[in-house]
Structure formats: C-alpha cells, structure tokens
Amino acid sequence: MRMHWLHWRSGAAALAALVLFGAGCSPAAAPATQPAQPTNPPPTTAAAAQPTAAGAAKPTTAPASQPTQAAAPAQPTQPAQAQAAGQPQAGGTVTTPIGADPTMNPWHPNAFVESVFVNRVLFDSLTRPGKDLAPAADLATSWDAAPDGMSWTFHLRDDVKWSDGQPFTADDVLFTFNDIVLNQALAATGKGNFTAVQNVEAVNPTTVKFNLSRPFSALPSYLAYNAGILPRHAFASQDPFNDNAFNKGKPVSSGPFKVESYASGDSVVLTRNDAYFGGKPYLDKLVFKVVPDANTQIAQALSGELSIMILDNKAAVDRVKSAQQVRVEPRQLVQYYWLSLNQTDPRFTDVRVRQAFDYAIDRQAIITAVEKGYGKPANSAIVPAFTTYYDASHDSDYAFNPDKAKQLLASAGWQPGPDGILQKDGQPFQFTMDVGQRGVLQPTNELIQQNLKAVGIQADLNSMEWNSYIQKVVVNRDYTATVNWWVYPNDPDVFPYFASSAAGKGFNIPGYKDPKLDALLTAVQTETDLAKRKQDVVDLQSYMSANLPYVFMWYPQELDVINANLQGVPDLNLRDAMHYVQEWWLKK
Amino acid sequence: MLLLVSAITFLLVNLAPGGPASLMRMDATPEQREALSLRLGLDQPVPVRYVQWLGGALHGDLGTSLGSNEPVALRVVQRLPNTLLLAGVALALSIVIGIPMGVVAALRRNSVPDFLLAAVSILGVSVPAFWLGIILILALSVNLNWLPSSGITSTAGEGGLVDRVQHLIMPALVLSTTVLPYVVRFTRSALLEVLHQDYVRTATSKGLARVRVVFGHALRNALVPVVSIIGTLVPRLVGGSVVTESVFGWPGMGRLAIEAANGRDYPLIVGITVIVASVVVLSSLIVDLAYTWLDPRIRLA
Numbered sequence: 001m002r003m004h005w006l007h008w009r010s011g012a013a014a015l016a017a018l019v020l021f022g023a024g025c026s027p028a029a030a031p032a033t034q035p036a037q038p039t040n041p042p043p044t045t046a047a048a049a050q051p052t053a054a055g056a057a058k059p060t061t062a063p064a065s066q067p068t069q070a071a072a073p074a075q076p077t078q079p080a081q082a083q084a085a086g087q088p089q090a091g092g093t094v095t096t097p098i099g100a101d102p103t104m105n106p107w108h109p110n111a112f113v114e115s116v117f118v119n120r121v122l123f124d125s126l127t128r129p130g131k132d133l134a135p136a137a138d139l140a141t142s143w144d145a146a147p148d149g150m151s152w153t154f155h156l157r158d159d160v161k162w163s164d165g166q167p168f169t170a171d172d173v174l175f176t177f178n179d180i181v182l183n184q185a186l187a188a189t190g191k192g193n194f195t196a197v198q199n200v201e202a203v204n205p206t207t208v209k210f211n212l213s214r215p216f217s218a219l220p221s222y223l224a225y226n227a228g229i230l231p232r233h234a235f236a237s238q239d240p241f242n243d244n245a246f247n248k249g250k251p252v253s254s255g256p257f258k259v260e261s262y263a264s265g266d267s268v269v270l271t272r273n274d275a276y277f278g279g280k281p282y283l284d285k286l287v288f289k290v291v292p293d294a295n296t297q298i299a300q301a302l303s304g305e306l307s308i309m310i311l312d313n314k315a316a317v318d319r320v321k322s323a324q325q326v327r328v329e330p331r332q333l334v335q336y337y338w339l340s341l342n343q344t345d346p347r348f349t350d351v352r353v354r355q356a357f358d359y360a361i362d363r364q365a366i367i368t369a370v371e372k373g374y375g376k377p378a379n380s381a382i383v384p385a386f387t388t389y390y391d392a393s394h395d396s397d398y399a400f401n402p403d404k405a406k407q408l409l410a411s412a413g414w415q416p417g418p419d420g421i422l423q424k425d426g427q428p429f430q431f432t433m434d435v436g437q438r439g440v441l442q443p444t445n446e447l448i449q450q451n452l453k454a455v456g457i458q459a460d461l462n463s464m465e466w467n468s469y470i471q472k473v474v475v476n477r478d479y480t481a482t483v484n485w486w487v488y489p490n491d492p493d494v495f496p497y498f499a500s501s502a503a504g505k506g507f508n509i510p511g512y513k514d515p516k517l518d519a520l521l522t523a524v525q526t527e528t529d530l531a532k533r534k535q536d537v538v539d540l541q542s543y544m545s546a547n548l549p550y551v552f553m554w555y556p557q558e559l560d561v562i563n564a565n566l567q568g569v570p571d572l573n574l575r576d577a578m579h580y581v582q583e584w585w586l587k588k
Numbered sequence: 589m590l591l592l593v594s595a596i597t598f599l600l601v602n603l604a605p606g607g608p609a610s611l612m613r614m615d616a617t618p619e620q621r622e623a624l625s626l627r628l629g630l631d632q633p634v635p636v637r638y639v640q641w642l643g644g645a646l647h648g649d650l651g652t653s654l655g656s657n658e659p660v661a662l663r664v665v666q667r668l669p670n671t672l673l674l675a676g677v678a679l680a681l682s683i684v685i686g687i688p689m690g691v692v693a694a695l696r697r698n699s700v701p702d703f704l705l706a707a708v709s710i711l712g713v714s715v716p717a718f719w720l721g722i723i724l725i726l727a728l729s730v731n732l733n734w735l736p737s738s739g740i741t742s743t744a745g746e747g748g749l750v751d752r753v754q755h756l757i758m759p760a761l762v763l764s765t766t767v768l769p770y771v772v773r774f775t776r777s778a779l780l781e782v783l784h785q786d787y788v789r790t791a792t793s794k795g796l797a798r799v800r801v802v803f804g805h806a807l808r809n810a811l812v813p814v815v816s817i818i819g820t821l822v823p824r825l826v827g828g829s830v831v832t833e834s835v836f837g838w839p840g841m842g843r844l845a846i847e848a849a850n851g852r853d854y855p856l857i858v859g860i861t862v863i864v865a866s867v868v869v870l871s872s873l874i875v876d877l878a879y880t881w882l883d884p885r886i887r888l889a
Contacts, residue, residue: 109610109656111623187623192615244658264666265839266739291837293723300737303730336700426603467606467852474614475607477619484614505618573750 031271040574069273071170088568090282090588095306096574097291097300101264105240106178106228107188115529116226118268118288122253123148123228124153126173127220128579129572132387133334133490135220138579139168139229139254146530149215156206160277162231163258170202175232177210180240192496193222193489215526216583217533221491224579229254246522256281256582265290270365282568282585301326301561310564311559312439314372320561331558331573332385336378336552337485339448342562343503343511345480352408354548358398360405360455370440374557378546381494382537383555389492389537396545405455420454423502430458431480436469444553445483477504477511484509490576494536495521513550520544590862590870595863598641599605601854602634608654609851617623628654641855651695651855662860664845668863670740670842675825676831677756678763682820682864686768690814691807697780705772712769721762721835728758738837759836767821772881774817778810785809812883819875823868 019029035314056235060502098114105111106119127143130136160168177200181191196216201209210219234252235243245250250259270286289306291297296312296473300306302323311317313329319339321328339357341348348354358379367375379395409422409429417423421430435445439517445461452459464472473479485499486507495502500518502508522542523536545552558573606612608628611621625631629640639653652659693705729737736755741747747755782788783806791801830842842862848856 055655103656106656109613109616109620110657111607112613184626185623187616187620187627189610189620190615191614192617242657248656248658265670265841265843266837289739289837290839292843293718293835293837294635295723296725296738296835296837299722299725299730303733303737305729305737465606465850466611467612467850468604470614471606472611475612507615560878 013529017025045572048403054073086230088282088583088585089588090585091284092282092588093285093287094566094581094586095287095289096308097306097423098268098288098299099292099311100290101248102251102261102268102288103247104249104251104262104268106226107176107186107190107230108241108247108336109187109189110365111189111226111262114288114290116575117230117578119268120269121257121286121576121581122251122255122259123159123230125223125227125229126156127224129224129490129576131406133221133385133576135224135387135490137225140223143220145215145217146579149217149526150506151211152210152212152216152219153203154208154209154210154467157277158206160254162252162254163273164234164236164252166231166233168229168231168254169205170208171205172229172231173208174200174202176229177233180230186241189225193225193227204247205535215528217524217526217528218489218491218493225489229556237527257283257286260285276582278582283581286581287439298561300469301563304563306561307563307570308574309561310506311561314370314374314559317372317374317559325564326561329560329562329571330374331560331571332383333487333556333558333573334383334385334490335485335487336377336381336383336555337444337483337553339479339481339483339553340479340550342477342479343513345425347431348481348510350412351547352412353414353549355396355398356405356408356412357452357551358548359401359408360457361448361451361551361553362400363398363554364400366444369447370443371554371556374559375554376557377460378552380541380552381497382541382551385555386490386492386537389534389541391538394542394545396539396542402451404456405541409457410454416456420456423460426434428458429456430462433450433478434469435461435484436466436473436482436484437461437463448483451558474509477509482509485556492527492540494515495525498544508549510550514547516548517543517547517549590865592860593865593879594645597858598638598854601849601852601857602637602764604852608853609653632702640870645862646819646869649779650859653848653853653878655851655856658793658887660855663856664859664863666842667839667841667844670838671829671842672867674756674759674763674838674840675829677760677823679767679818679822679825681772682768682821683762685764686771687775687811687814690772691779691802693772693776693777694783694888695802699853702776703847705720705776709769709772712765717762717766717831718835720765721758723763724758725835740839753762759832759838763825763828763832766824767818770817770821775810778813779806782810784852792818811833812879815875815878815882820871822854822871826864826867 027448031333051240055071057323087484095115098117100112100114102118104108104118104122106115106123107114111119115522124570126136126138126140127135128483139160140156143154145152156170156173157168162168177194180186181188181194182197182199194249196212196214198213199210199213203209212219215454220513230240231254234246241247248251251260253259256273256276256388258273260269262268262269267290268288270288272281272284277371291300295307297309298311298316298320302320302325304325311320317328320326339361341354343349352448363377367373369375380388384390386394410445413424414422415424415487417428421428423429433445433449442463447565448460449459473482488494488497496507498508498512498517499506499521500508500513500515503511503513520536520540524533524540527536560574562569565587566584567587572580608630613625629637644651648661650664652658653660653663656663689705693702696702725737728735736742736760737758738814741751742754788801788806791805792798826842829840830846833840833843834846841864844856845860847853848860
C-alpha cells in the first residue's frame with residue numbers, strides 16, 4: 001500500500017523532527033540567541049575603521065604642549081595583570097581571529113579592518129597610542145611643533161632594523177609619506193588624515209620634519225592611527241600597491257613579529273622578531289586565523305583555539321562570561337553612533353526638531369537591547385575615552401522624554417494630524433530611513449522607528465546591503481535620514497565630520513553648515529597649548545551638544561574575550577593593544 | 589555556452605548597485621575614489637571592459653582581483669581544490685550512506701526503519717546548515733574537544749593525514765546533509781518503482797534469492813534516475829558549501845564567491861562563475877557517462 005502524505009505515520013515523523021529540532025534549538029545549546037545572520041559577517045569591508053580626513057584651517061602660533069621639546073611622551077600602560085599574575089614567562093603562541101585575508105600594507109586601498117590588526121603589529125609608526133590615548137613614542141622618541149605651528153619635527157630612533165637587516169632611517173619616513181601617502185594617483189587609504197601635510201623632509205638621518213599647509217595639533221595622534229612606516233628599499237621600482245610578494249606574502253617589517261607564512265583563507269603566522277628595538281617579545285608566535293563566522297569565533301575562544309578576540313555579537317556575552325577559561329573585559333572606544341538628518345531637507349534645519357529627535361529616542365533602551373548595556377548615551381562627538389578633554393557636565397542632556405519631544409515639535413510648528421502623525425502645512429512628518437545591514441544597525445533602526453511613532457513621526461525603514469548603502473548614502477548623499485557611526489583617531493579634532501567645507505562631498509554627512517561651529521572646530525584643530533585646547537574642546541563640546549549637527553546616539557564599548565592564561569594585554573581597545581604585543585605573555 | 593555565461597555575468601555584476609569595496613569605504617574621499625577608479629580601469633564603459641577581459645581570458649588570463657590585487661586565476665586555484673575536496677567527500681558520504689539507507693527504506697517499506705529514515709530525511713532537509721555546524725562545533729569541539737572547529741589543518745600548510753581528516757569530518761557531514769535526504773528519498777522511490785516491474789516478478793518467481801534480485805537486477809536499474817538526481821545535486825553542493833565554509837572557516841570557493849560578491853570584485857566574480865559553470869558542465873558529462881555504464885541500453889549518441 002502506498003503511504004499517503006496525510007498518513008498518520010508521516011505526520012508523526014514530522015512531529016518527531018520538530019521536537020528534535022526544538023530541543024536542539026534550546027538556548028542552552030546555542031551560544032547566540034540569534035542565528036548567525038548572513039548579513040553579519042565580520043567586516044571585510046571597511047566600516048569599523050574610519051579614519052578622519054583633516055580639512056583646511058587657519059594658521060596659528062604658540063608652541064606645542066602636546067609632547068614637545070623632548071618632553072617624555074605618555075608612557076605605555078603598565079598592564080595590571082602582570083603585577084597580579086607574576087613574572088612574565090617566555091614562549092607560547094597567541095591566536096586571534098580575523099574575518100578575511102589581510103593585505104600587509106597599511107596604506108593599501110584593500111587594507112580593511114582585518115588588515116588593521118596585522119599591520120599594527122608588523123609595521124611601527126612614528127607614534128603609538130599611549131595611556132589616556134595620548135601619543136606615545138614608537139619610531140620617534142620625541143617631537144615638537146614649530147613656534148608658528150606650520151611644521152612638526154620628529155626625532156627618530158637610530159637602533160631600528162628592518163626584518164631583512166637593513167637599518168631604518170628618515171628616508172623610509174620620506175618614502176612612506178612623500179611617495180605613497182601624498183601621491184594623489186595612488187589613492188592610499190587614510191591619506192585623508194594628512195591633507196594638512198605638504199611634504200616631509202629629512203633634516204638628518206634621524207630627524208624628519210613634516211611641513212604643513214596649516215597648523216595641525218593632532219598630527220602626532222594621527223601618526224599613531226594605521227600609519228605604519230614602510231621600507232623604501234623593499235619596493236625598489238615596484239608600485240607599492242601591486243607588489244604582491246610584499247602585500248600578500250612576506251613583507252619587510254620592523255615590528256615585534258614578522259611574517260613567517262601566509263595561507264589565503266586560512267591564516268597569517270607571525271614569528272618573533274628577536275631584533276625588535278623594544279626588546280625581545282615574550283611570545284614565540286602570533287597567529288591571525290581567518291574565522292569568518294562570529295559564532296565560530298566564540299566557540300573557538302571557549303575551546304581555547306583563540307586566545308583573544310573582540311566579541312562582536314554582544315548577545316552572547318552572558319554565556320561567554322560564565323566560562324572559566326576566558327575573561328570578558330570592556331574597553332573604551334573612540335567611536336560614536338549617530339542619526340544623520342539630511343540638512344537639505346527643510347524639516348530638519350530647525351534645531352528644535354533635531355533636539356526633539358534626541359529626546360524622543362530612548363537611547364539607554366537601545367544600548368541595553370543591542371549592546372547589552374555596554375555603552376553610554378552620547379550628546380556630542382567628544383568621547384569619554386578622552387579623559388583629558390571629555391566633561392559630561394558640558395553636554396546638553398537629552399534623557400529620554402517623549403513629552404518634551406512633542407513640545408519641541410509643537411513649538412516648531414508640527415501639530416498632530418487626523419491619523420496621529422504630525423503635520424505642518426498639510427504635509428505629514430513622514431520619511432524613509434536607509435539602514436545599512438551591518439552590526440547592530442537593523443535592530444537599532446527598528447527601535448528608533450517605534451520611538452518616533454510614539455511622538456507622531458512616521459519613519460519607514462529601507463534596509464540595504466552594505467555596499468549599496470554606502471554608494472547611495474555616503475557617495476551619492478541620496479538619503480533623508482540614516483544611522484551610522486564614526487571611528488576616529490585618538491584626538492578630539494573632529495573638524496572633518498562637522499565643518500561646512502566638508503558638507504556635500506566630505507565627511508559631514510548631514511551637510512550641516514554653521515560658521516560658529518567652524519570657528520570652534522578650527523580652534524581645536526590648530527591650538528597647540530594644552531590648557532587653551534582643553535577650553536576650546538569644552539566650548540566645542542557644549543556647542544555641538546546644544547545644536548546637534550548630528551543627532552548623537554551612544555558611545556559603544558568594545559568587549560574583549562581573553563583567555564585566562566593570556567597576560568600583559570594593556571587596557572586599550574584591541575586595535576591599540578596590538579601596539580603592545582611585545583608585552584603579552586602566556587601563563588603556563 | 590561559457591561565453592554567454594561570462595557575458596551575462598559580467599554585465600549583471602557591473603550594473604549592480606554599489607562598487608568595489610576599496611571605493612565604498614566610509615573613510616574614502618571623492619578624490620581617492622576617482623583615483624582608484626582610474627587605477628582599476630573602472631572609468632571605461634562596460635562593453636569596453638568586457639572586451640578587454642575577454643581578450644585576456646582567451647589567453648588564460650582571467651584578470652586581476654580587485655579585492656586582493658592578485659591574479660583571479662591564482663585566487664581560484666588556491667581555493668578550488670579545497671572546495672572540490674569538501675564537496676567530493678560530502679557527495680561520497682551522501683552516496684555511501686544515502687543509497688543503502690534508501691534501499692533499506694524501500695525494502696522495509698512502511699515499517700519502523702522506513703519511518704525513522706523518513707524522519708531523518710525531513711530533519712536533514714529542514715535543519716539549516718549553519719545551525720547544525722555551530723551545534724556540532726559546540727558539542728564536539730568546545731564541550732568534548734574531540735575535533736577541531738575550523739580550517740583545513742591545525743597549522744597552515746602542515747598537518748598529516750589524520751589532522752586533515754579530523755578537520756574534514758564535521759564540514760563534510762554538515763555539507764552532506766544538504767544532499768543526503770534527496771539521495772535517500774530518490775533511491776527509495778526509484779527502487780520501489782523498479783520492484784514493481786515485471787522482470788523483478790519474473791526473477792522472483794524463477795526462484796532467485798531476494799538479495800540477488802534486489803542487488804543484481806533491481807538496484808542497478810533503480811540507480812539510473814538516482815544518478816541523474818545526483819547530477820542535479822552538484823550545484824546544490826556548490827551553493828551549500830558557501831554556508832558550510834563560512835561556519836567552519838574552510839578556505840574554499842564558496843566563501844571566496846561571497847566575499848567577491850559583497851566586495852563587488854568584478855573580475856573575481858566573473859572568473860568564479862565561469863569556472864563553476866565549467867565544473868557543473870563537467871559533472872553533467874560525468875553523469876552522462878555513468879548512465880552508459882549503468883544501463884547498457886543507453887548508448888552515447
């Protein structure tokens with residue numbers, strides 16, 4: 001007899017399958033409460049690392065007070081664990097995940113986020129991020145600005161050797177900047193951070209001078225931000241971006257570890273550089289393993305295959321925290337999420353409307369939902385990580401208050417319409433928000449949509465694949481409202497994101513133009529006296545908080561998952577901590 | 589035919605919204621994008637670019653990958669063997685496990701084994717590969733520490749046969765779940781059809797042992813439709829490999845294709861498509877050849 005598909009046996013089989021499936025899907029079994037989203041790949045295209053482009057500004061005078069005149073640069077952090085865990089031991093391999101193949105050239109247009117980690121280990125820069133994020137010595141031992149602020153002079157070490165034995169000299173700095181960064185045709189990534197640099201000249205083999213087109217206080221900090229120095233002799237007459245033996249093979253490097261092997265799609269294995277100028281590193285090897293899936297990364301951290309990683313999917317934090325073999329540590333980031341209301345839309349040019357948005361959106365609830373509480377509402381672009389500059393008392397506080405939002409909207413001329421949606425001049429307050437599918441943006445936008453609905457604003461969501469989203473919103477500026485974030489170097493110079501000159505084509509995404517804000521931005525950009533600069537930053541912070549060029553959302557924290565045996569990792573976000581791998585050690 | 593595939597693919601990807609990842613960075617300035625566009629040859633119209641690509645392709649030069657600056661052929665050659673290995677083992681597992689399961693299900697029709705196998709088939713079709721992969725990783729790698737959770741070998745390039753087999757087991761199993769249920773069900777129904785044929789009744793009434801009837805006569809005929817189904821499952825393996833390779837960090841073509849698509853790496857996308865199309869054509873050819881071996885009545889035309 002043939003079995004009809006409605007036969008009780010096939011129904012029972014289906015039921016059995018469902019029960020088994022349900023049992024397997026129980027929270028105890030799955031590490032993440034959300035299934036691995038196909039749209040949540042560890043970033044292979046650059047979105048996480050977004051260096052700034054420094055714009056133009058007026059010249060100023062006054063000597064630098066950021067580390068100057070051979071004053072001691074900020075010391076690298078003394079890892080607290082080292083004191084607690086005992087004496088560092090030599091040996092061992094540390095493995096950390098990356099999402100895709102790296103390009104081992106920090107200036108290459110294909111150097112996306114996975115390359116950042118590798119390149120910060122391989123290539124030293126003139127400065128590195130220090131404690132309190134102030135620039136610390138690396139290839140340069142000290143630096144100072146000229147009295148007119150139109151140049152910076154860096155004194156270089158004379159004891160650095162490249163991995164092929166050649167000495168590092170000023171000529172390598174010249175090659176990196178004059179031949180690569182400032183070369184328009186090459187379109188080096190990150191060149192936008194150095195638009196104020198006209199050229200670099202060698203005063204002598206251990207001294208270089210950056211000649212500027214306008215004062216640039218943040219230069220030492222920017223030189224610590226994905227700005228590795230490359231060896232001239234390794235490239236000879238080769239186009240530095242077509243030299244695959246270097247970029248995709250075995251580069252000539254100066255850092256504490258050098259490339260031993262690279263297998264596409266699999267890993268980059270670095271081995272200790274015994275001749276490293278900062279002293280012999282403790283670890284034998286540092287492996288960057290390609291693990292594209294976020295859940296697999298978590299599983300590998302728990303099984304010990306990975307020693308240290310960033311927990312992108314914070315929903316899994318509770319499960320990871322309960323594991324004995326790892327510790328979870330929050331880190332400060334120089335990053336803020338924002339909602340950009342396109343200033344070409346007349347509805348958004350009224351500051352009361354922008355403020356209403358900030359009051360209407362329950363940012364703390366979003367932080368709890370998408371960051372599991374690891375974040376803080378933001379009311380300006382100055383991040384709390386800048387402990388020298390950030391002062392919350394200068395923020396306007398936009399704590400969640402829908403009634404206040406409604407009042408502000410009413411005062412701006414918006415009255416509730418027949419269907420509850422606000423109206424003005426017969427037009428409903430309705431628009432579309434473009435959502436890029438990456439990270440936490442989708443759930444964030446959904447929450448915002450609900451918050452806005454509660455005050456009578458109808459925001460429709462248009463979710464887009466990331467690459468297309470960038471083209472539409474960032475390249476073409478064809479959008480009304482969108483949520484995104486900025487990551488920037490460790491300095492409060494945020495001119496490129498807010499200046500009028502950066503509207504339209506530059507990084508001023510909302511297109512906000514305000515001469516008063518420009519003046520404040522320029523002051524911060526050009527002031528070299530630390531005390532005066534602090535005041536300038538305070539003024540800037542207050543003004544941008546009150547006027548909301550972007551509707552500031554929140555400052556996220558990074559969660560690092562670190563194996564219990566791994567010691568010596570400083571209290572910095574993982575990208576910055578990569579500058580200290582020579583201090584990491586494994587407890588046996 | 590490959591020409592048509594390449595032309596259509598080239599046209600479609602270049603017309604898709606978005607652009608090469610190196611241009612679609614949030615930290616790129618308009619000047620950088622323009623300069624890069626020039627360097628990558630993207631300032632020229634699409635038909636001109638296609639002709640240039642074709643000229644190179646006919647000489648074996650599939651162009652340069654935008655995402656890594658390496659030759660497309662090199663990138664594919666680095667990854668293709670890994671996917672062939674994974675898909676091949678998954679297919680072999682499906683055949684070796686699936687056909688016997690289908691035979692058992694057919695012979696023990698409507699009994700407990702058949703019922704269980706039906707449940708397994710439904711499970712196999714329903715369970716998403718990424719979920720199964722993660723569950724297996726959690727169970728076998730994290731909790732029990734029996735198997736490694738990603739990669740081809742423990743340290744790149746090295747690793748003996750045992751190490752490689754350990755790395756291969758879980759991804760191959762997970763990938764095989766995308767085709768195993770079909771093999772089981774089709775074998776079952778094909779064999780059931782054949783078992784009702786006159787010649788089977790004749791053989792049984794002649795007094796042949798059941799085993800001989802089934803394995804000597806019926807199965808061989810039943811396998812003809814099964815082989816054709818397997819032929820259509822090969823593309824499914826290629827597609828399923830994308831998810832499996834991502835979960836298990838397997839450096840294969842599936843993952844390369846996804847990265848290329850996300851990053852609008854035009855030469856690489858077209859190169860992969862052309863090569864995968866060739867592989868599919870080749871597998872169809874092999875299936876046709878298998879027919880003639882299985883069923884002498886079918887001759888190569």
